[in-house]
Amino acid sequence: MDIIITHPDGKSHIGFLSKYVNHLKDMNFLREDLVFSIHSEQGTDSGVDTYFGLCTYPGRELRHRIDLKVYPKDIYPFGLIHWTGNDVVNRRLRILAESKGFRLDDTGLFPATHGSGGKRVSGSTSLKFNSEKEVFDFLGFPWLEPRERNI
Incomplete structure (x- = not known):
């Protein structure tokens, strides 16, 4: 599952992914991290934040790949x-x-x-x-x- 995210104001995407990933982990939806890189706060790698991991659906243990990408609005x-x-x-x-x-x-x-x-x-x-x-x-x-x- 690939999910890409931005915010129309061009600023509110900064720091969003860390909070979102923590929320999904608290829900026991995200189970295993594969890649987690934050670039929006440092202004590196075009400011794209990335999370690749494994998730489970409620009541199930089978893991599925999930990719989350947060892009600045301009790209x-x-x-x-x-x-x-x-x-x-x-x-x-x-x-x-x-x-x-x-x-x-x-x-x-x-x-x-x-x-x-x-x-x-x-x-x-x-x-x-x-x-x-x-x-x-x-x-x-x-x-x-x-x-x-x-x-």
Whole structure:
């Protein structure tokens, strides 16, 4: 189960994941931690907070994988694309971006430039978009609702 979270005010996501994970542990929903990294408070790794772990449903012991990602509002559309698209759609979008001189990942769409030896490197500042659809439109890829991306 993948869950991505943001807050429209662009600030309230900071520190949210630690509180949320503690709440889910208090409920005995989260049982085992695999990865837990907080970057929003330090301003590192694009400010994306991550929790990967195992959870159980009430009254059951079988564990299920759960991934929680908290994104700053300004890069949330890229997180949505990455986590709601299947691997085929994501790969096509990344290849299309590369063919147009960009690098696409879950934190942004970055202009690519040529470094020493002609090797392509990415710029450090992403283009800004307010929605997934704007990213699809910019790349010239037909818009697909998340439920339509399992191709």
